[in-house]
Amino acid sequence: MKLRLLRCLRQQPAKPAAVMTHKEDQYPVSLDHHVLKDMAKGVRDTTVKILLLGTAESGKTTIIKQMRILHINGFTDDERREKxxxxxxxxxxxxxxxxxxxxxxxxxxxxxxxxxxxxxxxxxxxxxxxxxxxxxxxxxxxxxxxxxxxxxxxxxxxxxxxxxxxxxxxxxxxxxxxxxxPSTEDILHSRKITTGISQITFRVPIPKSMGGGEQQFQMYDVGGQRDQRNKWIQVFEGIQAVLFLISCSEFDQNLREDPSQNRLQEALKLFRAVWQNRFLASAGLIVFLNKYDIMERKIRAGKHIVDYFPEYEDFCKRPQQDNCFGESDWTKMFIKQKLVDITQEPFKRHSRNQVDLGTSERECYYHFTVATDTRCIRDVFCDVQKMILSENVSSMGLF
Structure with missing residues (x-):
C-alpha cells in the first residue's frame, strides 16, 4: 500500500488554526495572523507539514527541540538562561x-x-x-x-x-x-506542560539524486493531555504526515489526570483514534516508539510488562525472532505488535470522525527512539526525511 504523502501541489487550502512561533515555550492558544496564513497556503507552496501527536510526556516537545538543534542554530546563551x-x-x-x-x-x-x-x-x-x-x-x-x-x-x-x-x-x-x-542536554531533559499549539519551521537539503535544493518543513506540537486533545482538530487540515510518539517505558505507570488508567493502554487507545480519523486518512503515519532506554532500565531493575499486559506471556512464546535476544527486545516487539495489530483491525464508522471501513490504506512506519539523544534523532529523522522527500518527488511526477 502506497503511503500517500505530501500532495502539496494538489491539496485544498487548509482552515486557519492557532499556532505560535518556533519557540518551545507554551502560551494559551492565540491567533497570529501571519502564522495562520502560513498554514492556509496549502496549494501555494510545497512546505511539508508534520503534526506531532501522542499522550502527555511521550516526548513530542523534545522532538521539536531536537529539530531546532539539528536544523536551526540551537540555543543562544540568552535562550539557555531563559530555561x-x-x-x-x-x-x-x-x-x-x-x-x-x-x-x-x-x-x-x-x-x-x-x-x-x-x-x-x-x-x-x-x-x-x-x-x-x-x-x-x-x-x-x-x-x-x-x-x-x-x-x-x-x-x-x-x-x-x-x-x-x-x-x-x-x-x-x-x-x-x-x-x-543550561547545557543542550539539560534543555532536552527539561519539561514544561504543553497547553497550546506550537510550530517550528526549518529547511533540509534535498539529495542531488532527487533534484537537489532544499525542502521546507513545518512541525506542529500540541498538548497531549486529555483536556488538550479537543484542540488537535485545528491543525489536522493541510497535514501531510503525522509523527505519533508513544512511550515504551510507561507500561507500568498510570495517567496523571486519571490514576486508574494505564499510560500505555491510553497511548494505544489514542493511536487507534488517530489511525481511524478521517481527517488524517491521507496523511502518512510514522511512529516513534520512544524512551526505550528507560524501558530497558526498568526491565533490568525487575519490572516486567507481563504484570500489566498478561497477553505478553503468550507473545513471547512465539518462535524466536532474529532481533529478539532478551526480555527488553521482546518487550519492544510486543509494544510494536500492539500498534501493528491496530492498523490491521477491521473497523466500522461509529462517529463522523472515523473513516469508513476499508478506506484506511496507508502504511505505518516504526522507529525506536530516545528523544533526548540527538544522534539517535538525527539518524532516525534522516530516514524519515528521505522517505518523505521520496514520496514528495513521486507525487510531483519527477520520477
Whole structure:
C-alpha cells in the first residue's frame, strides 16, 4: 500500500488554526495572523507539514527541540538562561514529589538529618525558588543522597514523577552553581506542560539524486493531555504526515489526570483514534516508539510488562525472532505488535470522525527512539526525511 504523502501541489487550502512561533515555550492558544496564513497556503507552496501527536510526556516537545538543534542554530546563551526557571521547577517538583510519597509508600528516611530536610522542603510553596540558596541546596542534596528517598525513587512508577527527575537531581550540584547556564542536554531533559499549539519551521537539503535544493518543513506540537486533545482538530487540515510518539517505558505507570488508567493502554487507545480519523486518512503515519532506554532500565531493575499486559506471556512464546535476544527486545516487539495489530483491525464508522471501513490504506512506519539523544534523532529523522522527500518527488511526477 502506497503511503500517500505530501500532495502539496494538489491539496485544498487548509482552515486557519492557532499556532505560535518556533519557540518551545507554551502560551494559551492565540491567533497570529501571519502564522495562520502560513498554514492556509496549502496549494501555494510545497512546505511539508508534520503534526506531532501522542499522550502527555511521550516526548513530542523534545522532538521539536531536537529539530531546532539539528536544523536551526540551537540555543543562544540568552535562550539557555531563559530555561533556568523551568529546570529549577523540574528539580523542585521532583524532590517535593519524592518527599511527599515517602509516607504514602511507608518508606522511612535513612537519618534524622534527612527528616529535617524533608520538613524544610515540605514547608516551601510549590513553585521553585528564584535562586538556589545554600540552605535549599544542602537540603536537596541531603535528601537525594538518602537511602529512603532512593528506595522511593525505585517505586516511582506508583506515582507521578518526571522522567528527568534522576537526571536533574544527579546533576544538582552543577545546576545549583551561581554561574549556571543550561547545557543542550539539560534543555532536552527539561519539561514544561504543553497547553497550546506550537510550530517550528526549518529547511533540509534535498539529495542531488532527487533534484537537489532544499525542502521546507513545518512541525506542529500540541498538548497531549486529555483536556488538550479537543484542540488537535485545528491543525489536522493541510497535514501531510503525522509523527505519533508513544512511550515504551510507561507500561507500568498510570495517567496523571486519571490514576486508574494505564499510560500505555491510553497511548494505544489514542493511536487507534488517530489511525481511524478521517481527517488524517491521507496523511502518512510514522511512529516513534520512544524512551526505550528507560524501558530497558526498568526491565533490568525487575519490572516486567507481563504484570500489566498478561497477553505478553503468550507473545513471547512465539518462535524466536532474529532481533529478539532478551526480555527488553521482546518487550519492544510486543509494544510494536500492539500498534501493528491496530492498523490491521477491521473497523466500522461509529462517529463522523472515523473513516469508513476499508478506506484506511496507508502504511505505518516504526522507529525506536530516545528523544533526548540527538544522534539517535538525527539518524532516525534522516530516514524519515528521505522517505518523505521520496514520496514528495513521486507525487510531483519527477520520477
Amino acid at each position: 533556568i526557571p523551568e529546570i529549577y521547577q523540574n528539580i523542585h517538583e521532583s524532590i517535593l514529589q519524592l518527599v511527599g510519597q515517602m509516607g504514602v509508600l511507608g518508606i522511612d528516611f535513612g537519618s534524622c538529618t534527612s527528616e529535617r530536610s524533608a520538613d524544610y522542603i515540605l514547608s516551601l510553596p510549590g513553585s521553585a525558588p528564584e535562586y538556589m540558596n545554600e540552605e535549599y541546596c544542602d537540603h536537596v542534596t541531603t535528601l537525594w543522597n538518602d537511602v529512603g528517598i532512593r528506595a522511593c525513587y525505585d517505586r516511582s512508577n506508583e506515582f507521578p514523577l518526571l522522567d528527568s527527575a534522576k537526571y536533574f537531581l544527579d546533576n544538582f550540584v552543577r545546576i545549583s552553581d551561581a554561574e549556571y547556564i
